[in-house]
Amino acid sequence: xxxxxxxxxxxxxxxxxxxxxxxxxxxxxxxxxxxxxxxxxxxxxxxxxxxxxxxxxxxxxxxxxxxxxxxxxxxxxxxxxxxxxxxxxxxxxxxxxxxxxxxxxxxxxxxxxxxxxxxxxxxxxxxxxxxxxxxxxxxxxxxxxxxxxxxxxxxxxxxxxxxxxxxxxxxxxxxxxxxxxxxxxxxxxxxxxxxxxxxxxxxxxx
Numbered sequence: 001x002x003x004x005x006x007x008x009x010x011x012x013x014x015x016x017x018x019x020x021x022x023x024x025x026x027x028x029x030x031x032x033x034x035x036x037x038x039x040x041x042x043x044x045x046x047x048x049x050x051x052x053x054x055x056x057x058x059x060x061x062x063x064x065x066x067x068x069x070x071x072x073x074x075x076x077x078x079x080x081x082x083x084x085x086x087x088x089x090x091x092x093x094x095x096x097x098x099x100x101x102x103x104x105x106x107x108x109x110x111x112x113x114x115x116x117x118x119x120x121x122x123x124x125x126x127x128x129x130x131x132x133x134x135x136x137x138x139x140x141x142x143x144x145x146x147x148x149x150x151x152x153x154x155x156x157x158x159x160x161x162x163x164x165x166x167x168x169x170x171x172x173x174x175x176x177x178x179x180x181x182x183x184x185x186x187x188x189x190x191x192x193x194x195x196x197x198x199x200x201x202x203x204x205x206x
Contacts, residue, residue: 039090040088040089040090041053041088042088044086044169044170047086047088047103047170048170052101053088053101053103055101056088056100056101056102056103057086057103057170057171059103060103060104060105061105061168061171063151064105064187067185068184068185069181069183069184069185069187070165070181070182070183070184070185071181071182071184072167072173072176072179072180072181072182073164073179073180073182074178074179074180075164075178075179075180076164079164080111080112080113080116080117080164081164081165081166081180082107082108082109082111082112082117082163082164082165082166082190083107083108083111083165083166084105084106084107084108084165084166084168084169084187084189085105085106085108085169086103086104086105086106086168086169086170087103087104087106088101088102088103089101089102089104090102104188105168105187105188106187106188106189107165107187107188107189107190108189109189109190109191109193112163112190112191117161117163117191118161118163118190118191118192119161119192120192120195121191121192121194121195122195157185157186157193157195157196158184158185158186158196159183159184159185159186159190159192159196160196161192162182163182163183163190164180164181164182164183165180165181165183165187166180166181167179167180167181
């Protein structure tokens with residue numbers, strides 16, 4: 001079978017981008033509540049200027065301390081100290097109104113080294129088809145459905161590796177500013193955090 005010859009185009013293709021013509025992207029959100037463009041701070045300095053973000057950060061630190069997430073130690077020699085950052089999000093209701101302001105300490109897991117900061121990071125993940133099947137069976141039998149949200153879920157997972165993290169920006173211990181956090185429990189951002197959460201002994205009760 002002989003391929004047909006490709007005939008040259010009788011004209012030169014011209015696109016909008018070739019002529020530097022771009023249509024600006026329009027973002028649409030159906031809500032009766034106005035959305036300020038700079039509502040979520042991008043740095044700790046910006047967050048400290050707003051009382052609601054300061055309260056959100058204090059709430060996050062309180063949860064970390066209550067769960068005994070880490071203890072401060074002098075930085076060990078020849079160890080990989082993982083950095084961390086603050087992530088700010090505005091939680092909204094379905095109609096677009098503000099529910100609450102959420103601040104979270106997230107580890108910079110991309111700096112972790114395999115074999116040193118973590119060994120295995122596989123964890124079981126539910127598939128959407130499983131959720132749809134359960135919902136279909138519940139509807140067929142008229143069973144009631146309940147939703148459960150676990151606050152600071154990853155803080156319930158215990159770490160088996162020895163991992164060190166820098167103190168959260170803006171919240172250094174004044175008595176030990178050069179100390180680092182020796183992690184006892186997983187936090188968001190660590191590669192092994194989902195695995196540590198799924199291996200919590202509490203799941204043996206189900």
